[in-house]
Every structure is written in C-alpha cells, then in structure tokens.
Amino acid sequence: MTMTMTVTMNPVTINVVMALTVGVLYAVGFTLLLSRSLMRVLIGVVVLGHGTNLLLQLAGGPPARPPIVGTAPPESFADPLPQALALTAIVITFALTTFLLALGYRAFVLVGHDEVQDDVEDRRIARQKVPSAPLEAGDGEEDVEGADDEVEAAAARGRDGS
Amino acid sequence: MTTVLTLPVLLPMLGAAVTVLGSRRAALQRVVGVVVLSVVAVLAGVLLVVADERGPIVTQLGGWAAPVGIALVADRLSALLLLVSTLVTLAVLVYAIDQRIADYGRGTASTTFHPMYLMLCAGVSLAYLTGDLFTLFVAFELMLTASYVLITRRTNASRIRAGMTYVTVSLLSSLLFLTAIALIYAATGTVNLADLAGRIGTLPSGLRSVLGLMLLVVFGIKAAIVPLHFWLPDSYPNAPGPVAALFAGLLTKVSFYALLRTQTLLFTRDEPWTLLLVLAVATMLVGALGALVQNDLNRLLSFLLVSHIGFMLFGLAVFDAAGVAGAALYAAHHITVLATLFLVSGLITRRTGTVALDRMGGLARSAPWLAVLFAIPALTLAGMPPTAGFVAKLALLEAGAAAGVDTRIVAGVVIMASLLTLYALVRVWVRVFWGKPCAPLPDEDDADEVVVGTARSSVPMYVATGLLVAVSLAIAVFAGPLTALTARAGADLVDPVSYRTAVLGGRASR
Numbered sequence: 001m002t003m004t005m006t007v008t009m010n011p012v013t014i015n016v017v018m019a020l021t022v023g024v025l026y027a028v029g030f031t032l033l034l035s036r037s038l039m040r041v042l043i044g045v046v047v048l049g050h051g052t053n054l055l056l057q058l059a060g061g062p063p064a065r066p067p068i069v070g071t072a073p074p075e076s077f078a079d080p081l082p083q084a085l086a087l088t089a090i091v092i093t094f095a096l097t098t099f100l101l102a103l104g105y106r107a108f109v110l111v112g113h114d115e116v117q118d119d120v121e122d123r124r125i126a127r128q129k130v131p132s133a134p135l136e137a138g139d140g141e142e143d144v145e146g147a148d149d150e151v152e153a154a155a156a157r158g159r160d161g162s
Numbered sequence: 163m164t165t166v167l168t169l170p171v172l173l174p175m176l177g178a179a180v181t182v183l184g185s186r187r188a189a190l191q192r193v194v195g196v197v198v199l200s201v202v203a204v205l206a207g208v209l210l211v212v213a214d215e216r217g218p219i220v221t222q223l224g225g226w227a228a229p230v231g232i233a234l235v236a237d238r239l240s241a242l243l244l245l246v247s248t249l250v251t252l253a254v255l256v257y258a259i260d261q262r263i264a265d266y267g268r269g270t271a272s273t274t275f276h277p278m279y280l281m282l283c284a285g286v287s288l289a290y291l292t293g294d295l296f297t298l299f300v301a302f303e304l305m306l307t308a309s310y311v312l313i314t315r316r317t318n319a320s321r322i323r324a325g326m327t328y329v330t331v332s333l334l335s336s337l338l339f340l341t342a343i344a345l346i347y348a349a350t351g352t353v354n355l356a357d358l359a360g361r362i363g364t365l366p367s368g369l370r371s372v373l374g375l376m377l378l379v380v381f382g383i384k385a386a387i388v389p390l391h392f393w394l395p396d397s398y399p400n401a402p403g404p405v406a407a408l409f410a411g412l413l414t415k416v417s418f419y420a421l422l423r424t425q426t427l428l429f430t431r432d433e434p435w436t437l438l439l440v441l442a443v444a445t446m447l448v449g450a451l452g453a454l455v456q457n458d459l460n461r462l463l464s465f466l467l468v469s470h471i472g473f474m475l476f477g478l479a480v481f482d483a484a485g486v487a488g489a490a491l492y493a494a495h496h497i498t499v500l501a502t503l504f505l506v507s508g509l510i511t512r513r514t515g516t517v518a519l520d521r522m523g524g525l526a527r528s529a530p531w532l533a534v535l536f537a538i539p540a541l542t543l544a545g546m547p548p549t550a551g552f553v554a555k556l557a558l559l560e561a562g563a564a565a566g567v568d569t570r571i572v573a574g575v576v577i578m579a580s581l582l583t584l585y586a587l588v589r590v591w592v593r594v595f596w597g598k599p600c601a602p603l604p605d606e607d608d609a610d611e612v613v614v615g616t617a618r619s620s621v622p623m624y625v626a627t628g629l630l631v632a633v634s635l636a637i638a639v640f641a642g643p644l645t646a647l648t649a650r651a652g653a654d655l656v657d658p659v660s661y662r663t664a665v666l667g668g669r670a671s672r
Contacts, residue, residue: 052340107326
C-alpha cells in the first residue's frame, strides 16, 4: 500500500492509508463547518485540526520512526521538526477549542441556543426580492429590528425541526 | 542591535503578564500599557533608521543559525509598518483608557482588556519581524486569539453572533495556513522564508502554483479580499469602538503584509499577476458599492476598509518595484486612516446614541471639532490632494500606468473606486454633520460596554484621535522622504538578495 515519489532532493514515501485518512478528516471537518449549530462547527474544527496535524506529521516521514537518539541510526529517523510544529499546533488548536466551547456556552446562556443566526443585512437584501415586502428608503433601523424577530422565528423553527 | 529586535515582541508580552498580575490596579495597568507601547514605538523608529542605513537586521533566536533556528528580520518594509502600527495601537490604547475613565470612573480595572490588548500588539510585532513561516503562523494565532477575546468581551446577543462568525472564519483560515505549511515543508524541507526563497524555485511549476495559491487563499481570508471578505462587515461593526478601530487598522494590514512578503519572496514573477489584478478590481468595486447602500456608519466604514484592501492588492499585482513600493506606502497610510475613522465613528456614536445615519444630523454645529476630525481622514481615505491618501494613490497609479495595458485599465478602476469612496463619505457628511440637529437617543442597552447618547466624551479621547490625524498628516508632509523610503523597500522586495544574504549569510547562494 505504499508508493514512492521523488520530490526535490530526497525520496519521500507516502503511505496511501495515511493520505486517505487525512483526506477523510478534512472532508468531515469541512462538512461539519458548514452547519449552523456551533457545537457541530466546534467538532468540525477539532476534526479538521486533527487532519492538519496528521498532515504535518506525515511531512516528517512515515510512521513508526521515532527520532530518539540511540535507538536507531539517524538516517532512519523521522524528521523531528514537523513533530515539534505539530505539537505547537495541537496546543493552539486545543486552546481555541476551549474558547469556542466557552463561546458556545455563552451563546446558549444569552440566546437559548447555539445556532449561528442569519445576517441581518442578508435578510434585508433577500426581502428586497419579494414584491409583497418592499423596502422603503430610510427605514433601515426598524427593518433591522424586524429582521431580528424573523431570525429568531427562523431559529425557533430550526430547533423544532431538528 | 540584535537584542533590540526581540524587544518589540517581548516587551508587550511582559507587559501583558504584569497587567494580569495587577488586574486589580487600574492605574498600574494603564501606565504599563502606555509605557510599553511608547518604548516599542521608539524601538521601531530606531530599527527603521538602522535598517534603512545598513540593510536588514537579523537575530538568530537561541543561537541556532538559520535555516535551523528561528530568525527575526527587520528590513525597511517591516520596520516601517511596525512603526506605523505601534503609533496606531498607542493612540487607540489612550482612547480606550479615556473612554473607560469617562464611563466607569478612574478606579475600575479590567482583567481582560489590557493583557489581551498587549498580547495582540506582541502578535502584530512578531508577524512583522519573523523570518520563518511557522513563526508567522504562531504570530497570527497570538494576534487572533487576543482579538477573539476582545471582540467577544461583555457579550450581548449581537456580539456573540459577530464573534461566532469571526472566530470560525479565522480558525478555518488558520487551519488552511497550517495545511499550507505542512505541504511546503513536505516539498522543500524548510520553513525559513529566506531558505524557502531559494528552494521553492526548484519545485515543478504546478506544485509551486498550488502552494502560492494556498497562501493567497489563507491571507486572502484574513485580509478580506473579495470574494473572501464576507465575514468582515458582519463582525467588525459589532465590536466596541476602540477595538473595532484596532482591528480595522491592523489585522487586515498584517495579513496583507504577510501576503506581500510571501508572494514577493517565494513566488517571484516578472510580469503583472492577472489573477490578483482581477481580485483587486472585484475588491475595490464590491467594497465601494457595498458602502454606498449602508445606513450603519460602522458597516459603511467596514465596506470601505474592504474596498481599500483592493488598492494594495493592485500594487502587489503589478509586481514590480514601483508597484510593491506603492502598496507598502498605501498600507502605512491605510493603517492610520482607517483606525482614525473608526475612532471618530465611536465619538459620533457616543454623541448621537445611534449608528444609523438617518437618525443623526447637525453635528457640524453642535460638535465642530468632531467635524474637523472626521473631515481630514475622510478626505485622506478618498485620496484628495494634498493628503497622504493622494500621495499613496499617486504612487500606485504611476506604477500601474508604467507597467502595461491591463494594469492601466485597473488604474482607471482605482480612480473610479476613489470617487465612489468620496461619494460614500460625502453621504456620511451630509447626513451626520449637516441638516437638522437630532436629539441624542437614550442608551437602549445598558448592559453592553458602549455608552451612547452622551456628550460626556473626555477631552483626551479627542486628543488621541487628533494624534492619529496628525500621524496621517505627517505622512503627507514627509511624503518625499517616505516615498523614497518605500521605493527602496520595494526594490528590496522585488530583488530579495539583501534579505536572503542577511538571514542566511554565506549559504544564500544555494
């Protein structure tokens, strides 16, 4: 299941299984990122972060080659630098996951749910297409408040649906 | 000299630590913040003078020589932007402190604002000074994490929504950045920018394009290039006044700096970059046209911010020394003018109690100083002579006119977008400063941080805003030396031999 390709100086062996794993993690992460619920977005970020860290690891060479002095000749080491980079990235992703969790909880406390609401401006533009609800010039603020209510209603519908 | 290079990063970090420890002592926090940023501003000035006279200054951190260790590099471009950015952060900090004193009295300390503000400044300094792609990622994370906290402080429902959009989009672009770093490391075996400059040229052209485009997408999201700009007008207007000014002034420009640095150093090209020209046109027009239909003052300014990112992109897209120099000058002017406009918008909002343009009026009579403070940066942004905006736009137009036919067409769009900017700002002027005075509206939401509908703006807030106006006027007054300086910076960027030799020493020839 391995194939070899030559990039610049040294031959790099790419494990197809690992490459596929990274691909699946990215796909799952991006799909979850597209959803409205902040919890799903959070899980999406976590999965995407894992995919990225795995990719960083793979950049250092194939698995099961620990870069520990004395256990193997240096030529058969994995490159330790990407492991250091991945370690830094893991710490950062971990911290931001915690922050997103806190943000989701805050949204839950304030709004009652953790769904990302519609953009008020997009709502205004969307309404301009409907002839029955024409937008008069200069009523921006009232309109914005009205749109907020609609957003709330839409969010409530979304909750009931799910 | 080498120690001086680490201080713009270390001092704000130490300051942040001190303000955390002294989180109950408001006076200590204020003094530490202002002193640290003043010292960093002086250091940045010293770095700029030395880098201009003797070439790039390099520090190899931890005693490991690049490309193994991490290098900090200050060349003309990074030192200039560091200086301008620090002046802006200093003025915004003074404004924020005075707003807090005016609203809550002298005694109230903040556990989060000062530490996060200084951490953000540390991140900005590191992003300008680093000579290493992964450290650039860390710098962005430092800066963005602090900005996540600042944008979601004292949350209400609308700020949570803005925060969610902002955090999610920024995280996505950070993960893409990490992906790009992993791929670049896998292909070349180094993350040192100077070393990469030599090695990326040997890659197959397809692979090189993929890596270049990935970095373009990453910094395009962070710098709000159309069509990746949608998050910005949604999130910035909801931030508290000084924080919005800080973000508008710095974050997008740091990302543009990263784009400028990586593209000129790693993906050199000999002729204008058509893709970026198209993106520049889209960014300029979408931003300016979006600004025309806004009724919310901060949202209008956010769209103008997006529009003027396009001007800088145009300079980079021309991809010769003159174009890149114009982009650098434009970035320096843009940092100050956008921060000023958001601060003025904060002052207007405090006075009128609303951000809706159609509910304001007559401020020219009731607050003439505010009118002056708005008029100067507004004319600067629109590029009216003899302001700094005119000098920067002239540099861009000259570069565009000299480079070829397609850049000449885009130069026409630059003029059109400038006129649209002027129109949008004149609209603000007519609605806000002329007409019948409106009574201040009552503060609808007492819980949030924004105190509105009060004439209780302290004099230092006006002074801090005035200082920023003075900086942008100084850019206009010293236009000659500054243009010469950015021209030298542009020549350095297009032909980065001095940068590579300074970082790598004798190994640069590889």
